[in-house]
Amino acid sequence: MRGLAALALALALTLTGQAHAQSLRGMAELRLGATDGEKSWLDGGFGKAGKTDFGLSQAVLEYRQSLGFSTSAVVSAQYQPDVSPKFDLDEAYLKFRAPPLAMGRFSARAGVFYPPVSQEHTGVGWTTPDTLSASAIDTWIGEEVKVGGVEATFERSFGEHEVAVTGAVFGWNDTSGTLLTFRGWSLGEARTGRKTEFELPPLSPFMATKQADETYPMDELDRRAGYYGRIEWRPPAPVTFHALYYDNRGDLTSVKDLQWAWETHFLNVGTTWEPNERTRVLAQALSGRTLMGFRTPQIWADAGFRSAYLLASRQVANETLTGRLDWFEVNDHSWQVIDNNDETGWAATAAWRHPLIPHADLLIEAQHIDSKRPSRALAGEAARQDQNILQTALRLSF
Secondary structure, three states: OHHHHHHHHHHHHHOOOOOOOEEEEEEEEEEEEEEOOOOEHHHOOOEOEOOOOOEEEEEEEEEEEEEEOOEEEEEEEEEOOOOEOOEEEEEEEEEEEOOOEOOEEEEEEEEEEOOOOOOOOOEOOOEOOOOOOOOHHHHHHHHHOOEEEEEEEEEEEEOOEEEEEEEEEEEOOOOOOHHHHHOOOOEOOOOOOOOOEEEOOOOOHHHHOOOOOEEOOOOOOOOOOEEEEEEEEEOOOOEEEEEEEEEOOOOOOOEEOOEEOOEEEEEEEEEEEEEEOOEEEEEEEEEEEEEEEEEOOOEEEEEEEEEEEEEEEEEEOOEEEEEEEEEEEEEEOOOOOOOOOOEEEEEEEEEEEEEEEOOEEEEEEEEEEEEEOHHHHHHOOOOEEEEEEEEEEEEEEO
């Protein structure tokens, strides 16, 4: 699978001289924020929000190259000063889209990409155009669920209804579930790259001898392919429905440098409703389970996880107003007495986007996060924590 990403990257960067359509897009964000409460998880704490330092918070560059014969290449790179390494590959894949036929239309892609879960990340380089943070669900997809593999989609119309069926086989995703188990959910914009390393919060004495204090979301350890399947229904009404089932098929016990292959699976369902061109309503729910380690006699880590959100966005004149409510939880099913990773919480987010000039937007976001996690005692903190975050950003794009 490493060859798929390398091929996509090489083709996109070396074929620019050919007479095919090409485009280069980018975004850079200068952010200022303030927060109270506990230390951010990006600093090794249990805080649910990202960091709010003043400065360049992120930048992305996305290149698309048409190669002819219904084939194109997509490559994106990212800069995230609070993530290690700061510069990294984001996505790199080849895409094929066949001409439509009477029976339907076929498309496929191969390389490194995010599974089609998020309804929020519609901006350049898999970013959220109207908010400064994503929902708990889609934040986690960006942190731990990027894959390297092959995906195929078939679309067909049935009268005024359209149905799309997608299937994928992938690797490079064995540690998915590590961050969600030991840190819990978060709401932010951090995304994993090909070499990203995330620091974990303090581990229990029981787990500290088994799990390294960092995780690499795109590790391949067990040489077993995972899969996901997705179906989307687009009726004549201004609404779409989709469902996706994901299973990385980790073998639980493959290990290298205390990085483990987790068995992680989930079901995600979502809907988008656009009653008019100025209004958009999103709803999404995800439920799954993740496991790791030997049965001695009880398995080392076994956590169920669930989250849901409702988002409404409305354009008023040139302004875009967005509100979102999140709910999330983790249920620990193993070794709770000595390694309790339970979690419950909710969050409310309000955002305002104002275009200043072409290619420059001002965004302001206010957020409140309330969560309870017993493992905060490992950092000398109370299990129940509230956080209030206020952020503003100047977002430049081309």
